[in-house]
Amino acid sequence: MTNLDRRSLLAGTVAASGAALFGPIGTRRAAAAMPPAGTQNSGWYRYKVGSHEITVVTDGVNRFKFPDGFVANKTREEVNAGLAATFLQPAPDMIAVPYTPIVVNTGGKLVVMDTGTGEANLERSKGAAGQFHGNLKAAGIDRNQIDTVIISHFHGDHINGLLTADNKPSFPNAEILVPAAEWKYFMDDGEMSKQTTDRMKGVFAGLRRVFDALNRKVTPYEPDKELAPGITSVATYGHTPGHNSFIVASGNDKVFVQADVTNMPLFVRNPGWHLMFDQDPNMAEATRRKVYDMLASERMLVQGFHYPFPSLAHIEKTSTGYRETMVPWSPTL
Amino acid sequence: MTNLDRRSLLAGTVAASGAALFGPIGTRRAAAAMPPAGTQNSGWYRYKVGSHEITVVTDGVNRFKFPDGFVANKTREEVNAGLAATFLQPAPDMIAVPYTPIVVNTGGKLVVMDTGTGEANLERSKGAAGQFHGNLKAAGIDRNQIDTVIISHFHGDHINGLLTADNKPSFPNAEILVPAAEWKYFMDDGEMSKQTTDRMKGVFAGLRRVFDALNRKVTPYEPDKELAPGITSVATYGHTPGHNSFIVASGNDKVFVQADVTNMPLFVRNPGWHLMFDQDPNMAEATRRKVYDMLASERMLVQGFHYPFPSLAHIEKTSTGYRETMVPWSPTL
Numbered sequence: 001m002t003n004l005d006r007r008s009l010l011a012g013t014v015a016a017s018g019a020a021l022f023g024p025i026g027t028r029r030a031a032a033a034m035p036p037a038g039t040q041n042s043g044w045y046r047y048k049v050g051s052h053e054i055t056v057v058t059d060g061v062n063r064f065k066f067p068d069g070f071v072a073n074k075t076r077e078e079v080n081a082g083l084a085a086t087f088l089q090p091a092p093d094m095i096a097v098p099y100t101p102i103v104v105n106t107g108g109k110l111v112v113m114d115t116g117t118g119e120a121n122l123e124r125s126k127g128a129a130g131q132f133h134g135n136l137k138a139a140g141i142d143r144n145q146i147d148t149v150i151i152s153h154f155h156g157d158h159i160n161g162l163l164t165a166d167n168k169p170s171f172p173n174a175e176i177l178v179p180a181a182e183w184k185y186f187m188d189d190g191e192m193s194k195q196t197t198d199r200m201k202g203v204f205a206g207l208r209r210v211f212d213a214l215n216r217k218v219t220p221y222e223p224d225k226e227l228a229p230g231i232t233s234v235a236t237y238g239h240t241p242g243h244n245s246f247i248v249a250s251g252n253d254k255v256f257v258q259a260d261v262t263n264m265p266l267f268v269r270n271p272g273w274h275l276m277f278d279q280d281p282n283m284a285e286a287t288r289r290k291v292y293d294m295l296a297s298e299r300m301l302v303q304g305f306h307y308p309f310p311s312l313a314h315i316e317k318t319s320t321g322y323r324e325t326m327v328p329w330s331p332t333l
Numbered sequence: 334m335t336n337l338d339r340r341s342l343l344a345g346t347v348a349a350s351g352a353a354l355f356g357p358i359g360t361r362r363a364a365a366a367m368p369p370a371g372t373q374n375s376g377w378y379r380y381k382v383g384s385h386e387i388t389v390v391t392d393g394v395n396r397f398k399f400p401d402g403f404v405a406n407k408t409r410e411e412v413n414a415g416l417a418a419t420f421l422q423p424a425p426d427m428i429a430v431p432y433t434p435i436v437v438n439t440g441g442k443l444v445v446m447d448t449g450t451g452e453a454n455l456e457r458s459k460g461a462a463g464q465f466h467g468n469l470k471a472a473g474i475d476r477n478q479i480d481t482v483i484i485s486h487f488h489g490d491h492i493n494g495l496l497t498a499d500n501k502p503s504f505p506n507a508e509i510l511v512p513a514a515e516w517k518y519f520m521d522d523g524e525m526s527k528q529t530t531d532r533m534k535g536v537f538a539g540l541r542r543v544f545d546a547l548n549r550k551v552t553p554y555e556p557d558k559e560l561a562p563g564i565t566s567v568a569t570y571g572h573t574p575g576h577n578s579f580i581v582a583s584g585n586d587k588v589f590v591q592a593d594v595t596n597m598p599l600f601v602r603n604p605g606w607h608l609m610f611d612q613d614p615n616m617a618e619a620t621r622r623k624v625y626d627m628l629a630s631e632r633m634l635v636q637g638f639h640y641p642f643p644s645l646a647h648i649e650k651t652s653t654g655y656r657e658t659m660v661p662w663s664p665t666l
Contacts, residue, residue, distance in 0.1 A: 034443045034478050036386040037379065041472070043664050044374050053369040060664040087647040087658045098661065110367045128665050139374070145367050308661030314420040325420045326659050328431065328641030331376050331393040332461050 042138035043131060045310035048333055050250025052106050052230055055139050058309040059099035059116030059161065060129035066095050072274040072281060082273070086266050097264060099157050100311040101132055102257065102303060103141055104248055106229040110141070111148045112171065113231075113246065113257055114305060115161025122165075132161045133170065146171040148228050150221075151178045152259030153243040154186050154207040155277065158305070167213050177227055180220035181235075182242025187211075199276075236261050236291060238284030239277070245291070248303075255301040255312070261291050263306040265313075268292070271321045292322045301327065375471035376464060378643035381666055383583025385439050385563055388472050391642040392432035392449030392494065393462035399428050405607040405614060415606070419599050430597060432490050433644040434465055435590065435636060436474055437581055439562040443474070444481045445504065446564075446579065446590055447638060448494025455498075465494045466503065479504040481561050483554075484511045485592030486576040487519050487540040488610065491638070500546050510560055513553035514568075515575025520544075532609075569594050569624060571617030572610070578624070581636075588634040588645070594624050596639040598646075601625070604654045625655045634660065 043058035071079050076093070083089035090096045104111040121130030136143060149171050152158055164170050185191055192204040211218065221227055223235035223244060236245040239260045246257040262268050263275050271288050274281035295302050295315040302324075304311050313324040376391035404412050409426070416422035423429045437444040454463030469476060482504050485491055497503050518524055525537040544551065554560055556568035556577060569578040572593045579590040595601050596608050604621050607614035628635050628648040637644050637657075646657040 033441050034438060034474075036438055036440070037388070037473055038386075038666055039473075040379055040663070040665055041375065041377050043662070046370065046373055053371075055370070058662070058664055061661070088661070096661065105367060105369055107369070108366050126665075131664055140370055140372075141367075308659070309664070310662070326641070328394070328421070328429065329376070329391070329643070330373070331391055331464055331642070332373055332459075333371055 043135045043309055044139035045329070046139075046333055047310075047312065047327075047330065049248055049253040049255050050230070052104055052248060052250040052253075053333070054248065054255070054303075055103040055105070055141065056303070056310040056312065057101055057103060057132055057135045057139055057141075058311075059101060059132040059135075059157075060121075060125065060127075061096050061098045062117070062121075062125055062129045063090055063094060063096045065093050067276070069276050070095075072276055072278075074273055082266055082270055086269055088264055088266050095264070097306055098308055098311065099129060099132075100303075100305050100307065100309055101161065103136070103139075103146075104228070104231060106231070106250075109147045109228045110145055111150060111228045111231060112146050112174070113150045114152055114158040114259065115149065115170065117157045118160030118163060119165040121160070133164070143171050144173055146174040149174045149176045150227055150231065150233075150246065151176065151182075152245065152257075152305075153179065153240040154182050155203065155240065155260070156206045158259070159207060159210050162210055163213055169214055176214065176218045177221045178218045179233070179242035179244045180222055181237070182240060182244075183218065183220045185241040187216075236287045238280050238282075238287045240279050255303050256291070256295060257303045258291065259305050261288050262304065265304075265307060265324050268315070268322045268324050269318075269320070293317070296322060376468045376642055377472035378662070379472075379666055380643075380645065380660075380663065382581055382586040382588050383563070385437055385581060385583040386666070387581065387588070387636075388436040388438070388474065389636070389643040389645065390434055390436060390465055390468045390472055390474075391644075392434060392465040392468075392490075393454075393458065393460075394429050394431045395450070395454075395458055395462045396423055396427060396429045398426050400609070402609050403428075405609055405611075407606055415599055415603055419602055421597055421599050428597070430639055431641055431644065432462060432465075433636075433638050433640065433642055434494065436469070436472075436479075437561070437564060439564070439583075442480045442561045443478055444483060444561045444564060445479050445507070446483045447485055447491040447592065448482065448503065450490045451493030451496060452498040454493070466497070476504050477506055479507040482507045482509045483560055483564065483566075483579065484509065484515075485578065485590075485638075486512065486573040487515050488536065488573065488593070489539045491592070492540060492543050495543055496546055502547055509547065509551045510554045511551045512566070512575035512577045513555055514570070515573060515577075516551070516553045518574040520549075569620045571613050571615075571620045573612050588636050589624070589628060590636045591624065592638050594621050595637065598637075598640060598657050601648070601655045601657050602651075602653070626650070629655060 045056045047054055080092055099116050101114045101116050116132035117129050119130050119133055162170055186207055195201045221233055223233050226232050230250045232247045234245045236243050245259050245261055248255050248257055267273055278284035296317040302313055302315055312327040315322050378389045380387055413425055432449050434447045434449050449465035450462050452463050452466055495503055519540055528534045554566055556566050559565050563583045565580045567578045569576050578592050581588050581590055600606055611617035629650040635646055635648055645660040648655050
């Protein structure tokens with residue numbers, strides 16, 4: 001079963017004894033066998049940044065066979081090898097992508113940052129993703145109490161949760177903040193008409209479906225603005241034309257909420273790899289290296305939308321890229 | 334606030350626009366400010382090993398100022414530097430040690446493996462540790478249904494949870510399995526009389542308190558024995574004279590339940606560091622290197638009692654030691 005010779009671990013010479021005095025193992029029995037539970041814990045985790053309270057609320061994980069060109073400048077073999085080396089390979093040719101919105105309670109405002117793949121995804125994924133609204137409830141957060149929703153960019157896994165399964169606003173009392181540059185680019189019908197790939201046509205159509213259901217009632221924001229107390233936008237263009245990240249700061253603490261500066265930690269370890277969803281891959285890579293150099297040199301925490309839940313990590317620079325160390329789970333706040 | 338010139342991240346030239354059309358940010362408001370929740374999610378996580386269902390149940394985390402000699406062969410300065418390098422330093426001279434028992438449902442048997450610091454620790458730690466029994470309940474597991482408790486070794490953080498806060502058996506219907514070599518050594522009054530340090534005298538006294546409350550009704554086990562279906566003991570002596578680890582296997586899957594082969598991942602990265610709790614530090618180091626070489630070469634999962642919850646990791650070998658990558662949280666089983 002294992003190459004380890006277990007006896008070789010017997011580094012001591014303490015003699016075995018006593019067992020016979022107590023009878024053979026397995027002579028007691030509690031009750032009938034307990035059936036397997038089959039259920040996972042709810043997917044939320046809380047931590048503090050100064051006096052701000054952040055609740056990480058997973059939307060779940062999609063597992064899928066990655067398409068050709070998943071990493072534009074790497075072969076399928078290289079991608080499989082990279083996934084295996086980072087222990088992120090559920091099976092050959094497969095990836096598992098987590099989605100991790102957060103909620104920030106600033107004391108005065110309750111702020112959702114990105115919204116997940118949408119409840120309709122629950123059925124498609126057999127419950128594995130589309131969990132954001134369920135986990136939000138499990139965390140004791142009422143979506144009617146959300147004051148502000150901040151959107152990083154317009155890909156479906158970040159905006160589809162703006163709507164309920166029946167296409168009503170998920171956060172009826174919230175102001176929806178969207179990047180001005182993203183709004184300008186993606187709502188331009190001329191830009192839409194230029195698209196040649198099914199994927200990009202789908203992105204344009206998908207975001208129109210969402211924002212039309214909201215009667216396009218959104219508030220565009222600029223980079224380098226305080227969008228809510230202690231929450232500042234940072235332009236991190238490249239993944240999309242108007243992609244923004246955020247710094248959440250309170251007191252002496254801060255965390256960088258990166259959205260899609262990288263996807264899974266595979267792209268932290270390999271910052272030069274061009275994910276097919278990076279619309280301008282060279283700009284995305286330049287942005288990624290700038291942000292990660294900053295995270296490493298300042299030892300700043302990063303909250304990664306596509307990192308494994310609870311998606312909060314420290315970053316260090318390595319000879320070939322960067323490496324994440326997940327922040328230890330704290331059982332108390 | 335940050336050395337990063339945020340404008341330098343503006344790698345694109347998309348003009349800002351549109352904001353004025355929608356009015357200033359912050360013109361809507363959901364309701365009264367929501368008070369901070371102040372509570373953490375319950376600390377349990379479930380995964381499968383073949384058909385076995387493992388529930389990781391955290392006992393919490395103790396934070397304390399580490400004493401002189403915490404790492405016998407390293408100075409305080411080196412320990413602080415190592416903690417900082419591994420992002421495991423809550424503050425200078427401080428450590429945070431997690432405790433992570435697991436429950437295995439083999440289908441026929443419900444098995445607890447190690448038991449945490451005990452409920453009395455809840456008060457001492459202000460709720461940060463001593464959580465095992467509370468989280469067990471949160472995970473839907475009734476302690477009266479436990480068939481078997483397997484103890485790795487006799488340090489208090491592994492055995493104190495055998496008793497309730499009022500010193501009654503926590504698992505009244507379970508058989509308690511203990512390492513035969515551990516039992517022989519620690520129950521020997523001659524060995525107890527040889528002890529010269531307060532810490533070791535405390536270890537001997539503490540385990541007598543626990544086992545006497547159980548009327549010493551335990552079943553000693555030998556290494557390399559199947560203690561429950563698919564759960565096999567592995568002698569990993571050094572940390573204590575009779576310290577055992579375990580392989581939990583089902584179908585093609587397996588996980589190495591290491592107990593204290595290492596403590597926190599600090600000692601994964603630095604396998605030559607001698608933690609003060611390693612009773613025979615040279616034997617403990619030899620065992621550690623053998624086990625970790627095996628984990629790395631076989632790409633075997635390790636469940637680490639003192640790893641951050643949920644304490645399940647992959648191991649790779651590095652030029653200076655080993656490194657862990659925590660297994661991504663799965664939102665489904």
